[in-house]
Amino acid sequence: MARVDLAGFNVDADLLRELAASHPEPVELTPETVSAAYARISRDSRPVGELRRISRKEVEKARASNERIVFGLGHASVAEHAVFNFDVLEVSRLAIEALEAHRLASYTEKSQRYVRLGEDYAIPEEVQxxxxxxxxxxxxxxxxxxxxxxxxxxxxxxxxxxxxxxxxxxxLPLAVHGQLGMTCNARSLEHLVLRLNSSPLAEVRDLARSFLAVAKPVAPSLLRYMTPGPYHLLREADVAEVVRDLLGPPAAPTPLEGPTDLPPTGVRLVNATADGDARILAALALPTLGTDYLSALAAIRALDDDGRARLYAAVTARLGVHDTLPREFELASMTFEMVVSAAAFGQQKRHRMSSLTTWPYDAALGVTIPPAxxxxxxxxxxxxxxxxxxxxxxxxxxxxDPVAAYALLNAHRRRCLWTLNLREFYHVSRLREDEHAQWDIRHLTSAMADLVRGAFPICSGHLGGKDSFAARTAPAG
Ligand SMILES: Cc1cc2nc3c(=O)[nH]c(=O)nc-3n(C[C@H](O)[C@H](O)[C@H](O)COP(=O)(O)OP(=O)(O)OC[C@H]3O[C@@H](n4cnc5c(N)ncnc54)[C@H](O)[C@@H]3O)c2cc1C
Structure with missing residues (x-):
């Protein structure tokens, strides 16, 4: 029978420090030894528990081994076995956005929906x-x-x-402080610190230093390349220069009451997989047909709408409200262009299994006024x-000036592109079209769902919030 041993788990750092203080001998608490032991698995036949024991006894050797394997050989995924939890406090909403742009991490954030806010905010050093x-x-x-x-x-x-x-x-402006709990591994942290270090905002660069100040002492061998180079610092300016050269100066900003270049819903579909329904259904049919994928696609395309609908009905007949659609639904993807309030964006950005391309908050895009x-x-x-x-x-x-955004409000807006596949959009729709969802993101998601139904009329059949799932799946009559 397969065997699984518990090799480590995250424990509150205060408790670890207390345990270390009461230990009879000096003890170095570091997640690096787990990474070093796992790095050896590929070339050492001894049981992994023994490799961990060796690493624990010889921490300096474990560190040298990490540096050689992770950075020398480029076997970087080894650094993912070292995991940190961080309390992040006294950080502005604007800096939180820079932080949470990193997808390979977990965040739980104080909600401006559920917590009544006191006067607690950043006065950025650039403002001073x-x-x-x-x-x-x-x-x-x-x-x-x-x-x-x-x-x-x-x-x-x-x-x-x-x-x-x-x-x-x-x-309220984006300078208002939030707080969050964050969990990420050493590889993600290194990338995150590099990116935060390239920010034009001093607060965000300070955040990078704060992460390093607490993480580097416990995992020095796994955090190394975090200084941004010219690529990180100058790329945007290089691109802007060539764009200006090729296409002329930027259009003069026109004050708008709303995002008038988009439909009244604030969202439009700019790209969707052509024939996405057939592509999904072909992948689902392939194992039964026993053909290659293109032949399966041709067979599905040859079916009429009723046939395709029957196949979709078989896929979803036993679907429950908490079930995810099969991975084949990732074969259809779409990109939306949207203009969203900072309040809605704060929620949208939390959907990590998607690609968000953003532009700065822009007063010229108007403000969102809550209906109430x-x-x-x-x-x-x-x-x-x-x-x-x-x-x-x-x-x-x-x-x-990026600093100006600290003064803009949760009502102010930004333009973004949101690219995601149909499987992930189902997840977004379940959460954000639900009665518990905040109205702004609920309206946005419902507008997106309407567009998705147009693009993938068959495979979008079960979109909708958790609250409407039973009604959607109830047998007719
Ligand atoms: C009504 C409501 C209230 C909320 N209130 C708060 C709040 O007060 N504070 C707050 O911080 N957030 C809040 N959220 C945000 C919520 O916690 C999620 O971050 C957000 O809905 C994105 O969902 P997700 O993580 O499932 O999506 P994605 O990040 O898009 O992930 C999609 C799926 O991938 C998997 N996945 C992705 N990353 C991981 C991972 N690291 N480990 C394991 N599985 C992973 C999961 O199956 C996940 O469902 C709220 C959301 C809702 C709908």
Missing amino acids: AKGLGDAFTEFVSRSFSRYALLVARLMASGVPDKLAGEDARYA IAEAGLSDILLEGAAEAEAMAQRLGGPA
Whole structure:
């Protein structure tokens, strides 16, 4: 029978320090020995438990071995066996976005939906350096006053307490602090620190230093190449120069009430796998047909719509609300162009099994006003905050300066492309079209789902939130 031994698991660092302090001999606590032992598995026939014991006894040798294998030979996945947990505190929403852009990590973040926010925010060092610290502080303080006013007025108009806070936060800027728990392995951490180090924002570069300050002492052999080179620092400017040269200067920004270049839903489908339904169904039929893939595709294409629908019905007949669609659904993918509020983006970015290509927040794309705020006649309060935020952002350098985004609000918007396959979109749809989802991302996801139904009419048959699953799958009649 196969044997599995527990070789390690994450334990609270405070407890580890207490245990080490009470240990009779000095003990070095490091995840590196697990990586070093696993690195030897490929060339050493001794049982892996013994390899771990050897690594534990000779930590310096384990470190030298990691450096040779991970960095010398490029066997980098070995570094993935060392895993860290980090408490990340006093970090702005804007810096959290830079952090959570990294997909190979786990995050759990304080929700601005569920937690009533106190006046806790970053005053970026670039803002101080421009001599605008006091003006920025006054601006953020007024934003918190507007937040409190919106909460009170929304509640007075009958909006429940939780929803009032959830919508009032559209008046808060991206400088507001959050906190999160984060888990990632040493390989991901090295990449993440490199990328954070290339940020134009001092706060984000500080975050990189903070990660290293706590992780490097416990895993020095696994964290090495984290200094950005010219490729990381200058690539965007190089591209911009050639684009200007080839295609002329950027279009003059036109102030918009909303994303008028997109449909009113704020989203359009810019690319979808041609004949995605047939491609998925062909892969599902292939093992039974016993042919190659292209022959299976030709056979599925030759079927009429009823035949294809019957095949899809067989795939999904026993599907439960928590089940994922089979991997064949990854054969159809799509790219959406969208203009989203910072509040919606904060949720969208958490879907790691997808590709998000983003552009900076841009006041010219207008603001998103929560329907409850509009219905309660409170839009002016939010619009006053947006105007003040835009004036502050202008003083901070305007759209050309990344620091300006600290002043923009959760209501402000950015443009992005979101590329994902149909299997992942099912997951997004289950979570984000559900009754528990926040209204902004729910509207966005429903609009996306309509577009997906147009692109893949058969295989999109079970899209929808968890709450509507039973109704969708109930037998007719
Ligand atoms: C109603 C609601 C409330 C929420 N509230 C909060 C909140 O308060 N705070 C907060 O931080 N987040 C919150 N979230 C976000 C939520 O925790 C998820 O981060 C988000 O929904 C993305 O889902 P996902 O991780 O399943 O998706 P993806 O990242 O796209 O992953 C897709 C699937 O891949 C697998 N997967 C991906 N990465 C891993 C991994 N590292 N390990 C194992 N499996 C993996 C899982 O099966 C996952 O479902 C909330 C979400 C919803 C819908």
